Amino acid sequence: MVAAGAVAVQAQAVVPAPTSPAPAKPGDALVTLMAPQLEKLAREGAAQVLSQPARIEVQVGQLDPRLKLAPCDKIEPYLPAHQAAWGRTRIGLRCVQGTRLWNVSLPMTVQVWMKAVVTTAALPMGTTLEARHLTLAEVDIAAEPGVALLKPSQALGRSLARALPAGDTLRQSDFKARQWFAAGENVKVIASGPGWRVVTEGQALSAGIEGMPVKVKVESGRLLQGRAVADREVEVML
Numbered sequence: 641m642v643a644a645g646a647v648a649v650q651a652q653a654v655v656p657a658p659t660s661p662a663p664a665k666p667g668d669a670l671v672t673l674m675a676p677q678l679e680k681l682a683r684e685g686a687a688q689v690l691s692q693p694a695r696i697e698v699q700v701g702q703l704d705p706r707l708k709l710a711p712c713d714k715i716e717p718y719l720p721a722h723q724a725a726w727g728r729t730r731i732g733l734r735c736v737q738g739t740r741l742w743n744v745s746l747p748m749t750v751q752v753w754m755k756a757v758v759t760t761a762a763l764p765m766g767t768t769l770e771a772r773h774l775t776l777a778e779v780d781i782a783a784e785p786g787v788a789l790l791k792p793s794q795a796l797g798r799s800l801a802r803a804l805p806a807g808d809t810l811r812q813s814d815f816k817a818r819q820w821f822a823a824g825e826n827v828k829v830i831a832s833g834p835g836w837r838v839v840t841e842g843q844a845l846s847a848g849i850e851g852m853p854v855k856v857k858v859e860s861g862r863l864l865q866g867r868a869v870a871d872r873e874v875e876v877m878l
Contacts, residue, residue: 677717679698730746795815826872
C-alpha cells in the first residue's frame with residue numbers, strides 16, 4: 641500500500657444544488673444536505689492510496705457556526721491539494737455559481753479498517769520482535785501517522801524505537817533504523833530513471849543507516865550521493 645500520510649490526493653465532483661429552492665443552507669443543514677457527496681468523495685480519495693480492499697468509514701464534522709454563507713446555485717465538494725483523505729483531515733465546499741462565491745472547509749475523519757499487525761503484549765523500547773510478540777487484528781490503520789505493517793514477517797527481527805502498549809498497531813516508524821553497512825565497505829550502487837537501470841560497484845564513504853543519505857565513490861572515481869536501502873546496497877537518483 642502506500643503510506644497515509646505521505647500521499648496527497650486531489651479529487652472533485654460538481655454537485656448541482658437542489659432544484660427548488662436553490663440557496664445554500666448554513667451550518668448543520670448544509671452539511672446534512674451535502675453529506676452523501678462528501679462521504680463518497682472521501683471514500684474514493686482513501687481508496688486511491690490502498691493496495692488492497694478495506695472497510696472505509698467517514699465521519700463528517702460541522703462548519704464553523706459563525707459562518708454566514710450567501711445563497712448558491714451550485715456547490716462543489718473537493719479535497720484540498722496536498723490534503724489526503726486519511727485520518728483526521730479536512731474537506732472543502734465552494735460555491736461555483738451564485739451572486740457571491742464562497743469557499744469553506746470542515747473537519748472530517750476517514751477510518752480505514754483492515755487486518756494489520758498488532759502487539760500481543762506491552763513491549764519495552766529495544767525489544768527485538770519475535771513471532772510471539774505479534775498477531776493480526778482488524779484496526780483503523782489511518783488512526784495514527786506512519787505506514788501500518790500488514791504482515792508479521794515485515795517486523796520479525798526488528799528492534800523497537802519506543803515502548804508499545806498491548807494491541808498497538810505496528811508501524812514502520814516504530815523501528816530503530818538499521819545499519820546496512822559501515823564506512824569503507826564495498827556496496828552495490830543502483831541508479832535508475834524512466835525506462836533504465838544501471839548497477840555498479842562502489843565504496844561507502846560513511847555508514848549506511850536505513851533511509852539516510854550516504855556518499856559513495858564508484859569505480860570511475862566519481863562521488864555520488866544516494867540512500868542506504870538494503871544490505872550493502874545504495875540507491876542513487878539521477
